[in-house]
Amino acid sequence: MTLLETNTSRRSFLRGAGAAGLGLVIGFRFEPHGVAGRAAAQNADVFEPNAFIRITPDNIVTIFCKHIEFGQGPFTGFATIIADELDASRDQIQVEHAPADASKYANLFFKIQGTGGSTAMANSWDQLRQAGAEARARLVQAAAEEWGVPSTEITIDGGVLKHASGKQASFGALCQKAAITELKSAATPKTPDQWTYIGKTFPKVDTKPKTNGEAVFTIDVKLPDMLTCVIARPPRFGATPKSFDATAALEVNGVAEVFAVPHGIAVLAKGYWQARKGADALQVEWDESAAETRGSAGIMAHYKELAAKTGQIARNDGDAESALENGATVIEATYSFPYLAHAPLEPNDCVIHRDGDGVELLLGSQLQTIDQMTVAAVLGLKPEQVAIKTMLAGGSFGRRATPASDMAAEAALVLKAAKHQGPIKVIWSREDDIKGGFYRPLFVHKLRGAVDGEGNIVSWDQVIVGQSFVFGSPFEQTLVKHGIDELMVEGASNMEYTIPNLRVSVHREEVGVPTLWWRSVGHTHTAYAVETFLDELAAAAGADELELRRKLLANSPRHLGVLNLVVEKAGWGSPVADGRARGIAVHKSFNTFVAQIAEISKGEDGLPKLEKVWCAVDCGQPINPDVIVAQIQGGVGYGLSGVLYGAIDLEDGRVVQSNFDEYRALRIDEMPEIEVHIVPSTEKPTGIGEPGVPPIGPAVANAWAKLTGQRVKELPFTRGVGNA
């Protein structure tokens, strides 16, 4: 499969998850199951040339998106490409989530159905263009046969097929004939000069229902006879219920039943509030014998001790150690990064109900195949007996892609244990979410660097200490290379700066706190450490931070491309207003290159106040430029939340924070003006959901160092500024 071969590094993200770790997935045949919408496929009036497109006599083109839509824009991306290939009109396009069926809807990089690693458009690009081209060719051929004219004389404009004779027809009018047409020769996708939407304007397809309350998320699902479930969850990770007294809970109006599941006590009630009240009224005794009881401060201190020694080698160019010994100037810095919750605004949730001889789940499923398999294992079903209707999700940022399928698995456990036979909707409170783990792991980095007498960076030694969520997961075989979890070191071990003596090593610690990928994964900490330490080394070398980057990236044209573009657009080097300073950072993640310049002042609260951010991005051929802009804007905002305010702490194993009052998130008055510039490119499209995040932290930190002389090495800023 050429798509797989032509995509590098990050594309291996989950490649082997299908090929190896989840080899069992491939063995199963996934039959579409219980999804009412697919029934129309049997209808002879319907033109369904492939798994992604259905054209009906009402002239509607329905597109099936194999990736979950949670704001990052795949619905619109799929629509943009297919509408372009079809020359459809914007108004006749509608997009739905595809059912869970890995035989048709696998992520071509993962080989299972799932979304992550900013791969939605990258893996689908060729597939969708081909799908659209075939559909178009069959419509054209149907018209040619109907009108008795050569197909080469037929054009399509705004969803209408036309011939010079004056004959014309809509897609809807031709779909019956197109359905029985066989192509005489292979269809080929358009060439870039023929594009009408790709790289241009195609408004988002999901805006309207998201502005009038009509969009349906998992939490909004209503099924007859459905009960809502709230689970009383353990106070420490790894604790399990020992005993419980449900007397008071059962007295709450609307509570139907209370029972234990392996990880907590489930309360089923008429609605969320009743279930919540019931759960709060429970008396539960927990078995904490296997629970994690350490605090985050202790974990951090331990990591700092480990960071003094070289870990497992992830990269070793030249001889970093002796170059450090011989350096004219040597500097060192220790960085610390806390646990971070994703806190998507829609709390975790899942709906499950019995359906024929299997079950159907309605949820914001990000790894459909894994959710299917996990639920099947819990309920003793075959994976194809587990249907998933993927719902819109109110954000994820990684949280919905748990290798253990936590939301789907617990819904299945609840269904299995309940007396109630009807549908069940499990809803987490915000407190359940903030205290519930699956955090960006806590990390410590220790860096040492040396500059020689001529101001050259001659040595870089980086020791990274943290936790892996890949070992022991289905992703281990893919993401662990030579004993090292790539996700712990990505962004550092593969940095492109040309430094003759460069060593990156890692210590992996076992901690009983569940952790997970958080929008941009390893890059959330590596980009910060690398890009701020580089500024510090530039200062030590008496070099300009931009010129130093240009020099060290001389062989990395796409890095240089975004760097030079952002410099030009921001007018870097021209005077900055009094009381303000600018910082710069450049970083590649998910095969996308982003450079950012942050201009800041000092806010009344003593923290950086973001005045303006300039961004340049190279994500290959832009598919939908406005979605790119939106994702970079959002990435900057999400990154700022984490860097400025985000921290989850544990005391004796108990999570301190509980809701947005304590786990602070960026608000509108803290959001800067943001300019986004896209580098024109004809390379294949790469990721866009995550790459906007990594550079913003270091860009702000570098500006802050210039403004105040203070280099913030303990995140978030709310701590680092006070403690620096």
Added chain:
Amino acid sequence: MPVSLTVNGKTHSLDLDDDTPLLWAIRDEIGLTGTKFGCGIAQCGACTVFIDGSATRSCVTPIAAVEGAEIVTIEGVSGKPAEAVQAAWNALDVPQCGYCQSGQIMSAVALLSENGKPTDDDIDQAMNGNLCRCATYVRIRAAIHDAAKRMEG
């Protein structure tokens, strides 16, 4: 004792405990799900509705406190500021995941009903209680300015 609530002009008699938050009465009982749950403690604004015209966090408003009040949700919001806000939101493609947007729109409509020409500072102040984890704030700000222009026209 059933509690009677008037939502979007329709009166519903609900058999719920007095302390039930309006949010859950609207979502689970009345079945209007455009109003969202994000935090339950008046920190995120996803649950914003109008109570007698003022933007209120329904997650911390017990139903007993709003008997007889005029309650308006995203499904029922109407009038010039609402039309302008929704048109601007669509023109600028503000939403990403969309989950916060009902609340954002309700707060924006409340702002524009009071102040037809808000400055950036006015917007920051009025919208500060509405979290957007997707950080669509740049477009929210721009769309409120755009809506203000539409209201003039």
